[in-house]
Amino acid sequence: MIKTIASRARHTGLALALALPLPALAQVAPAAIDDAAFQRCLQGITASAVQQGLPADRVQGLLGxxxxxxxVLPLLDQQPEFTTPIWDYLAALVDAQxxxxxxxRLAEHGALLQQVSASYGVDAATVVAVWGVESDYGRVFGKRPLLQSLATLGCEGRRQAFFRSELLALLKLLAAGDLxxxxxxxxxxxxxxxxxxxxxxYARIAVDGDGDGRRDLVASIPDALASTANYLKRAGWRSGQPxxxxxxxxAAFDVAxxxxxxxxxxxxxxxxxxRPLGGGELQVDGIADADRAAVILPAGRNGPALLVFRNYDAIxxxxxxxxxxxxxxTLANQLRGQPGLQTPWPTDDPGLDRAQRxxxxxxxxxxGHAIGEADGMIGSATRRAIAAEQTRLGWANADGRAGQxxxxxxxxxxxxRN
Known part of the structure; x- marks a missing residue:
């Protein structure tokens, strides 16, 4: 998900202290106050949109x-990229399926991807890897109404100015007819x-990949893949480099x-x-001795070590x-037929792929746990069931984590039993 927001937030509601026992009033009044403030905030956003040239009736129709x-407010503090162990995160996103x-998808859209790569200099596997991680190749777009989420984040919680600007950008896209x-x-x-x-x-980077005069990254795969390649190109992607x-x-490497x-x-x-994993001198196809690189240790000294170049920064x-x-x-590598990471993660309880989940x-x-269907998605019901089983098994830490x-x-x- 392309974003520049900070990864932590806290929303604190208004607390009212009443001397008399009025539970109904104590429960309803804060919500009513918040809702009134929310509507005033929307009126201010509407005024800003009109000042920036959008038709008042169109904006009112969208936000009314x-x-x-x-x-959505607590989710500012719960982004999985920052809260999930990296071995769980990668096991879920880079699996056999x-x-x-x-x-x-590489085979199905081969001609399109060849054209995209020729136009933007980004290889097909990387473009498709972004598609796979972001939406599971168009299967999962997100279920939250976009205007509602951005309006809420723009009016309450932290980073309101950022989200208001995103809401205004969305209103402009809708008014322009792209979406x-x-x-x-x-x-x-x-x-x-x-x-x-x-x-x-979207407003800055999206391109019309199918030539229909619109930039529609929701309904048009060509628009989405071309726009992704354009993003990476503008982020500094260097064609032909890993x-x-x-x-x-x-052994004596200074982790600093x-x-x-x-x-x-x-x-x-x-x-x-x-050195390379297989030993020998460090030589990398497409990289000159003067090219600058960084060593990253995503799980510390005892996990995989990677030497990354400019294209990693673009990703x-x-x-x-x-x-x-x-x-x-790593998904892009495996789409090319290359192996995944070879060094084990420093854990005795690795993560699960979707089939294992x-x-x-x-x-x-x-x-007998009522968790719904076995869909491979680990939600709160599944975590509660896991914690119950961990407790039954006598485990000291019943954390509800889905691991090996x-x-x-x-x-x-x-x-x-069988």
């Missing part, structure tokens, strides 16, 4: 029926379409040298003893989180 959805589906407001949904933060652009990014390589570090911003020429890393800029950039980069849910259902240990424990019980 919008009510606040305050469930997403790789297989991505390779099918239809009917049924327009997206993420809680306002990103939408096949590759999840924020409205302001994003990075997995490496081994010398690691970090995406701590760049040195490739020749300097070679002199410091950084990182799409959504500024290490886990996100690695998901795109479904298997875990089936085991929970068989034990709980899957193996429940599977082992089932097999022993």
């Amino acid at each position: 029926g919008v009510v606040a959805d305050r469930s 997403r790789i297989s589906d991505g390779q099918q 239809s407001a009917d049924g327009l949904t997206g993420s809680w933060a306002g990103a939408f379409g096949h590759t999840q652009f924020m409205p302001s990014t 994003w990075g390589v997995e490496v081994t570090l010398p 040298l690691a970090g995406r911003s701590k760049r040195q020429p490739l020749s300097q890393w070679r002199a410091l003893g950084v 990182y800029s799409y959504n500024a989180a290490e886990s996100y950039a690695l998901a795109i980069a 479904r298997a875990l849910q089936q085991l929970l259902l068989a034990r 240990k709980i899957l193996a424990a429940l599977k082992g019980e089932t097999e022993s």
Whole structure:
């Protein structure tokens, strides 16, 4: 999801202290006050939109029926890129199903992707990897009404100015006819379409990939893929260069040298003893000795080490989180038929891919837990069921996490019964 927002937020509602026992008033009054303030905020946004040249009746028609959805406010503090262990994050996003589906998309849209690559200099696998991570190749756009989410975030909580500007950008796109407001949904933060652009990014970067005179990243795959390539190009993508390589570090490597911003020429890393996984001298196709690179340790000294180049930065800029950039980069590699990361993560309880998550849910259902269908999506009901099973098994930490240990424990019980 292309965004520049900070990853932490807190919304605190108004608390009222009353001497008399008036529970109904105590419950209703704060909401009524908040709703009145929300409507005043929308009126101010409407006035700003009209001042910027949008027709008043059009803006009022778009915002007139919008009510606040305050469930988006806590999500500012819960972005999975920052709250999920990286081995869980990558296991869920870079699995056999997403790789297989991505390779099918590469074949299905081969001619289009060849044209996109020729126009923007970004290889097809990277463009498709962004598509796969952002929306599972168009399957998951986000279910939240876009105007409602952005209006709520623009009027309440932190970063209101940012979200108001995004709402204004969306109103302009709708007024220009690029998009239809009917049924327009997206993420809680306002990103939408096949590759999840924020409205302001959409306005700056989106291109008409199918030649119909509109930039529609919701209904047009050519528009979405061309716009994604255009974004990466403008973020500094260098055609013909890799994003990075997995490496081994010398035993005495100073971890203070690691970090995406701590760049040195490739020749300097070679002199410091950084080597390819297979050993030998550090040489990277497409990268000159003078090209600057950074060593990143996404899980610390005991996990995978990667030497990353300028194209990694372009991917990182799409959504500024290490886990996100690695998901795109490693998925792209595997779409090309290359291996994933070879160094194990420093954990004794790795994450689950979607097939394993479904298997875990089936085991929970068989034990009578009401978690809905086994869809591979780990929601609150599944986490509660896992925590209940962890408690039953006598585990000290019943955290509800879906990992290899709980899957193996429940599977082992089932097999022993059979």
